[in-house]
Amino acid sequence: MVTTRTVIENCAVATVDAHDTEHPTGHLVIAGNRIESVGPGPAPAGVENVTRRIDATGHLATPGLINTHHHFYQWLTRGLATDHHLFDWLVALYPTWARLDEEMVRAAAHGSLAMMVRGGVTTAMDHHYVHPRGAGDLSGAIIEAARETGVRFTLARGSMDRGVSDGGLPPDFAVETLEGALAATEETIDRHHDPSPDSMTQIAVAPCSPFSVSTQLLTQGAELARRKGVRLHTHGSETTEEERFxxxxxxxxxxxxxxxxxxxxxxxxxxxxxxxxxxxxxAFARTGTGVAHCPSSNARLAAGIARVPDLLKAGVPVGLGVDGTASNETGELHTELRNALLINRLGAHREAALTTRRALRLATHGGARVLGRAADTGSLEPGKLADVVLWRMDTLAHASIADPVAALVLGAPAPVTLSLVGGVPVVENGRLTRVDEDDVARSTRREARRLAELAARG
Incomplete structure (x- = not known):
């Protein structure tokens, strides 16, 4: 079988490898779904079976961005409860989320994925924990949307078994039983998890939070994950109210x-x-436990400033997350690079908190570490998966900034000329290649209205 190649040349390259290697003018050669070579100057002479050669003058090439925390379903409830802290926000929105069904979740997943992917995300994740009775195959709908969009994907199959009557926050009809949650999670793993290095779909076990799940669900969920060989995800230490709880x-x-x-x-x-x-x-450093840092959502809900510089100094794996779009209405990860840098500089470390390179690393290699995929994603190196983004840096918004990484992190959102997942284009010239953005916008608007009408009926 002949291996075809894509050659990208004449662009700045930020590899985000172990040495933070950068090339002011460099190239990448992609063979099949993997990076074959990356380096300074033009591609080596004699590269065979080139089916596409891209002159990327005026661009910056980086690894694809990796989102480590999200709630896709919240796309349908953006702009609500805008002046609440977390617990009050949850109480205000849970009655609406409890009306979700399969078509709503599918539309919301398409909307969330479309916004992220067109903004440079090549690996996404969704922590879906709201499973109203009779809502349909919500996990299947989310995974199908990710497959259609073409993004690499981790579904953190969430669950809640502590409703209002048991001292939790969600309505009782929006939670599962302990046995039902564990069985449904195991079924999702068996049906969808692919542990291979090239995997497009992986599953994690993800009870929602200490205040919405029982101790038994956490304990038995961890046992299930380790028996199945999958990762574990939840919310932790988000607010002072959680600490008190x-x-x-x-x-x-x-x-x-x-x-x-x-x-x-x-x-x-x-x-x-x-x-x-x-x-x-x-404790996190000693055990290797990872963190998904969500600066915009933390600010939106007045949760506080995470100690990211201290986490990194201790050796804790840290990635970036959009979080749900009901607490981060942009739904984009590339804005989180800027916000992570700026918000952390308001903390104790001030201007030494984060650099532009460290912010880019959080969004790429850091995210790959957090999701357990650093061997194959998160940096531009020979042998790694060809998850690559070309950011256009020669327009009015960025052309006068000499440092392209600083321009990407601190400047306006940069246009994505090309985004590849495993060497396959998912964005060309700022538009999605696999799904129609206008169709996605129409379906999300329709399903958001339907959800609002159902919630209004009580």
């Missing part, structure tokens, strides 16, 4: 509680991790 209910803080239920380890990553003390950070 854990101390009142369990007699310990969130990190100690997670440790007691088997939820620290190199196969675990948690979203937010805003309110962590030095002992918590040391």
């Amino acid at each position: 854990c101390r009142e209910l369990f007699g310990m803080g969130p990190t100690d509680y997670f440790a007691s239920t088997g939820w620290l380890g190199p196969d675990v990553w948690m979203a937010h991790c805003v309110h962590m003390n030095d002992t918590d950070i040391a």
